[in-house]
Every structure is written in structure tokens, then in C-alpha cells.
Amino acid sequence: MAQRAVWLISHEPGSPLCGTVRFSRRYPTVEKRAKVFNGASYVPVPEDGPFLKALLFELRLLRDDKDFSESRDSCSHINKTSIYALPIGGEELWPVVAFMKNGMIYACVPLVEQTLSPRPPLISISGISQGFELLFGIQGFLYSGQKNDSELNTKLSQLPDLLLQACPFGTLLDANLQNSLDSINFASVTHPQKQPTWKAGTYKGKPQVSISITEKVKSMQYDKQDIADTWQVIGVVTCKVPVPPILGFYQVKEEEVQLKITVNLKLHESVKNSFEFCEARIPFYNRGPVTHVEYKVSFGQLEVFREKSLLIWNIGQKFPKSMEISLSGTVTFGAKSHEKQPFDQICIGGTAYLKLHFRILDYTLTGCYADQHSVQVFASGKPKISTYRKLISSDYYIWNSKAPAPVTYGSLSLFSTDNASPSCVHAKRTTLPSIHHCLLSSLPAKHALFCATYTNCRKHPEMYGTH
Numbered sequence: 001m002a003q004r005a006v007w008l009i010s011h012e013p014g015s016p017l018c019g020t021v022r023f024s025r026r027y028p029t030v031e032k033r034a035k036v037f038n039g040a041s042y043v044p045v046p047e048d049g050p051f052l053k054a055l056l057f058e059l060r061l062l063r064d065d066k067d068f069s070e071s072r073d074s075c076s077h078i079n080k081t082s083i084y085a086l087p088i089g090g091e092e093l094w095p096v097v098a099f100m101k102n103g104m105i106y107a108c109v110p111l112v113e114q115t116l117s118p119r120p121p122l123i124s125i126s127g128i129s130q131g132f133e134l135l136f137g138i139q140g141f142l143y144s145g146q147k148n149d150s151e152l153n154t155k156l157s158q159l160p161d162l163l164l165q166a167c168p169f170g171t172l173l174d175a176n177l178q179n180s181l182d183s184i185n186f187a188s189v190t191h192p193q194k195q196p197t198w199k200a201g202t203y204k205g206k207p208q209v210s211i212s213i214t215e216k217v218k219s220m221q222y223d224k225q226d227i228a229d230t231w232q233v234i235g236v237v238t239c240k241v242p243v244p245p246i247l248g249f250y251q252v253k254e255e256e257v258q259l260k261i262t263v264n265l266k267l268h269e270s271v272k273n274s275f276e277f278c279e280a281r282i283p284f285y286n287r288g289p290v291t292h293v294e295y296k297v298s299f300g301q302l303e304v305f306r307e308k309s310l311l312i313w314n315i316g317q318k319f320p321k322s323m324e325i326s327l328s329g330t331v332t333f334g335a336k337s338h339e340k341q342p343f344d345q346i347c348i349g350g351t352a353y354l355k356l357h358f359r360i361l362d363y364t365l366t367g368c369y370a371d372q373h374s375v376q377v378f379a380s381g382k383p384k385i386s387t388y389r390k391l392i393s394s395d396y397y398i399w400n401s402k403a404p405a406p407v408t409y410g411s412l413s414l415f416s417t418d419n420a421s422p423s424c425v426h427a428k429r430t431t432l433p434s435i436h437h438c439l440l441s442s443l444p445a446k447h448a449l450f451c452a453t454y455t456n457c458r459k460h461p462e463m464y465g466t467h
Contacts, residue, residue: 001130002030002111002170005045006163008138008156009052009105011061019056019105021048023159027170030111041116043091045109054086055098055107082132083122094119097131102143106135111170130172137166137175144178211370211387216394219356223249223401233365234394245271245365245391250282250354252400257334259284263327263354263398267319271365278358280313280327285344285352288334295329302327309333309342315358350403356396364389 008023026045035042046054056062085094094116098107110127114120122128141162142155158181165180166173174180215235221244222229231244248265263280267273284290290306300315313327347353370387377383399405 001126001172002033003027003127003131003134003167003172004030004034004109004111004170006134006138006167007048007051007055007105007107008142008159009055009107011056011100011103011105013061017052017056018062019052021052022104023156024048025160025163030170033113034111037111037113038116043088043093043116046088046093050088051086051093054088054093055084055096055105058084058086059098059100059105061100081122083128095122095125095128097128097135099135101139104139104142106139108135133175134167134172137172137177141177141181211372211375211385213364213368213370213387213389215364215366215368215389215391217245217365217391218393218395219244219397220407221248221398222405223251223398227405227407235364235366235368243268243270243365245360246356246358246396248354248398250352250398250400251402252350252352253402254350257332259331259333261327261329261331263313264324265315265326265356266324269323272360272363273318273323274360274363275315275317276359276361278315278317278356280315281355281357282311282313283342283344283347283353283355284309284311284331284333285342285347288336288341290331291334292332293329295327297325297327297329299325302329346406350400351405352400352403353405354398356393356398358393358396360391362389363391365391 005024005026007021009019010022011019031045035044045051053062082097082099083094084096084098085092086096093109095112096107096109098105100106108131110125110131112120112125112127138159142152145151162177162180166175166177213235215233217231217233219231220229229244229247246265246267248263251262253260261282263282265280287309290304290309293302293304293311295302297313299320300313303312303314304310305312311331315325319325369389372385372387375385375387377385
């Protein structure tokens with residue numbers, strides 16, 4: 001039950017158009033639903049001008065309208081329900097609920113949640129009764145205690161905010177608009193506020209503006225001399241080549257039904273050592289369920305998900321003072337069963353990866369931030385300005401250095417962002433540029449909106465130390 005649009009029209013016989021639209025409200029979200037429900041029989045809600053002319057014609061309120069109209073005046077079209085079909089651009093807009101009281105025409109277009117051809121019975125359209133209830137509620141509000149045109153104009157100016165409360169997104173919650181009037185302090189509003197479609201009511205607290213900067217970092221690490229490690233930072237960044245926040249290696253050696261794994265991770269000294277969360281996920285594809293795990297971890301905790309053949313190394317919120325942590329152990333697998341086990345077309349044999357998931361609040365790799373003192377807001381009042389920034393891992397992979405691994409082709413955007421393995425193929429090493437970036441927007445010289453891909457051939461191990 002919802003309304004596609006609502007109108008209030010004053011009947012003015014002496015004016016050129018014989019009427020004026022005093023108020024109108026459309027609900028775009030309901031209109032999209034109507035397009036889906038009505039299918040090929042859908043007729044869009046017209047602009048105020050065409051709607052006004054069509055409605056006054058149907059109600060025989062146009063000046064000098066004395067000609068006979070078959071679609072309106074024939075005996076087969078006697079209207080007893082205040083439900084009309086308006087001719088609009090060669091089509092008919094139906095159903096339109098409309099009636100006139102005290103020189104004011106109240107009209108709305110209810111949503112019909114089915115095709116309009118053939119027209120369904122009126123009793124099956126619940127939006128019609130809701131439309132009448134809404135229009136009678138508006139009528140009662142406008143003329144309760146109203147004594148002159150000035151009071152009427154005041155109440156008409158209050159309707160937009162009242163309908164946000166009483167009929168959000170075109171769905172009637174309370175036909176008594178006086179209830180909504182009591183909850184809104186119009187005296188404190190010096191300038192009309194334009195409400196967003198998704199917000200049902202006006203904001204009553206102190207106005208504020210929040211600005212958030214988010215960077216996502218992707219990485220592919222191989223621990224091989226002939227394959228370059230790559231990483232990519234996406235977001236609003238300052239123009240300088242940063243480093244991957246966590247560098248590491250992952251080694252897997254297969255012995256019968258066991259895998260010996262070794263993991264080493266090191267946090268770069270320039271990176272903020274304060275995580276909202278940080279964990280390493282180690283999946284094992286194309287194998288049976290995990291039956292036994294023996295491990296030694298220097299920091300954090302290890303969780304074993306046997307049926308999913310998955311290890312999760314929960315590192316926590318901080319790296320130790322050494323900034324370096326390690327995990328080693330042996331994983332034993334049972335025989336493959338008919339039950340569905342994790343499968344991947346890439347991770348065959350020794351090809352395997354570790355994926356890092358982390359988030360650091362109030363930090364960006366590039367140092368980019370929004371200065372709250374430089375934000376200008378052109379609005380009434382003085383809003384509170386809040387700024388935020390955060391760094392989030394995105395497709396952060398470390399591959400088994402003891403086996404073949406897929407290689408990126410110039411951009412990490414080729415890899416998926418889901419929890420599944422990267423959508424790439426085995427390939428020979430391709431020469432990557434030292435930095436590849438695409439300018440997306442013109443900004444001042446010291447800032448640019450771009451995505452950058454960096455490569456590191458591990459020629460400078462002093463950045464992280466050796467392992």
C-alpha cells in the first residue's frame with residue numbers, strides 16, 4: 001500500500017488554466033516499483049502542468065468546456081467512485097483518486113501491485129482506500145481551525161515536513177497530520193530544509209558534517225627473485241610511492257598426507273601499530289578434511305576449521321615490539337569423501353596462498369587526511385565537522401614461494417575482492433612498470449585522485465630486514 005504521487009489543486013474558474021497546483025509530492029521509489037509491477041501497462045506520472053489540465057478536463061472544470069467527450073460523457077462512463085482515468089499523451093493514467101472540497105481538489109495516484117491490463121477490480125487495490133484516507137487527513141488538517149488564506153498558506157508550507165513523518169516513502173503511517181505537527185518544531189526552522197529521499201524525518205539535533213577517507217590496499221607477494229611483488233593503494237592519496245604495510249613469506253612443503261607450513265609476517269616500521277582487527281586466513285583446497293594440526297605460533301592465536309579446511313591466525317590489534325611474527329606447523333588431512341570439500345581451479349598441488357584481512361582506523365598509508373578546519377559548508381547554522389580515515393586490506397595475498405603462482409598483469413584490479421581465490425591464471429613473468437597510475441580527477445598539485453600500482457623486486461631488503 002503506497003502512493004506514487006499526491007496533489008492539492010485550487011480551483012480558480014477565472015484564471016486561464018482554471019486551477020493552480022498548490023502542492024505536489026512524488027515518490028520516486030514507489031514509481032520504480034510501479035514500473036516493475038505494471039510491466040507493459042505502466043504509465044508514468046506526468047508533470048504538474050499536464051496532470052492539472054487532464055484532471056480539470058475529466059472533472060469538467062475547464063472554462064468553456066461544453067463539448068461532448070465520448071471517453072468522459074458517455075453513459076458507459078458514469079463515475080460514481082471518484083476514481084478516474086486521465087488521458088495523458090495518448091495513454092491513460094489509472095487509477096487516479098480525486099475529489100473537490102471547499103474549492104480545493106485533492107488527488108493522488110495509488111500504487112497497483114500488478115498489471116493494469118486488464119484493469120483489476122477496485123476492491124483488490126489496497127492503495128485506493130489508503131489514498132482516500134491520506135487525502136481526507138490532509139483536508140482535515142488544512143481546514144481545522146482555518147479562518148483565512150494566510151492560515152491556509154501557512155499550513156500548506158508545513159505539508160512537506162508533515163508528510164515526511166506521516167507518509168514516508170508514500171506509505172501512510174498516520175492519517176491524523178496533527179500528530180505529526182505536534183512532533184515538529186516549525187518555529188525553530190528559519191530556512192526550509194530539503195530532505196533526502198531516504199530520510200523520513202527532519203534532524204532535530206545539532207547539525208554536523210562527517211567526512212571519511214578510506215584507502216584499500218591490495219598486495220601479491222611471492223618471495224621469489226624472478227617475480228616482482230606488487231601492491232596497490234586505491235583512494236584519495238597524496239602523490240608519493242608508499243610501501244606495503246605488511247611484508248611476509250609463506251612456504252608449504254607436502255609430505256604424503258601432511259603439509260608443513262611456515263609463515264613469517266613483518267609490519268613496516270612506518271605503519272601505525274594499532275589495528276581494529278588483523279588476521280591471516282590460510283585455506284587448503286582440493287584436499288580432504290583437516291584431521292590433525294600441530295603448530296607453533298610466536299604471537300596471536302590459531303583457529304582450526306576442520307570441515308572447511310581452513311586455518312585462521314588471529315593476530316589481534318597489535319604486532320609485538322619486534323614487529324615480526326611467525327607460524328609453523330604440520331597439517332594432516334583425511335581422505336577425500338563424497339561430501340563437498342573446498343575446491344579451486346588454481347590452487348592445485350603446491351600452489352597455495354595466505355590472505356591477510358586487517359583494518360587500521362585513523363590512518364592512511366599515503367598520509368592523506370581531510371582538514372576539518374578547511375571544510376566550508378553553505379547552510380544555515382554552524383554544523384559540527386567530523387573527519388575520519390581508515391586503511392582496509394583488499395585482496396592482500398602472500399603466495400607459497402615453493403610452488404608456481406599466478407602473476408599479475410600490470411594491475412591488481414584483475415583479482416576478485418571476494419573471499420574466493422584470485423581469478424587469474426598461471427602465466428610466465430611479465431615485466432611490470434615501477435609505477436602505473438591513472439589520473440581520475442584534476443586536483444591541486446600536491447594532491448591527486450588516482451590509483452597506483454607499485455612493484456618491488458626485493459632489491460632493498462633493508463626496508464623490512466631479512467627473513
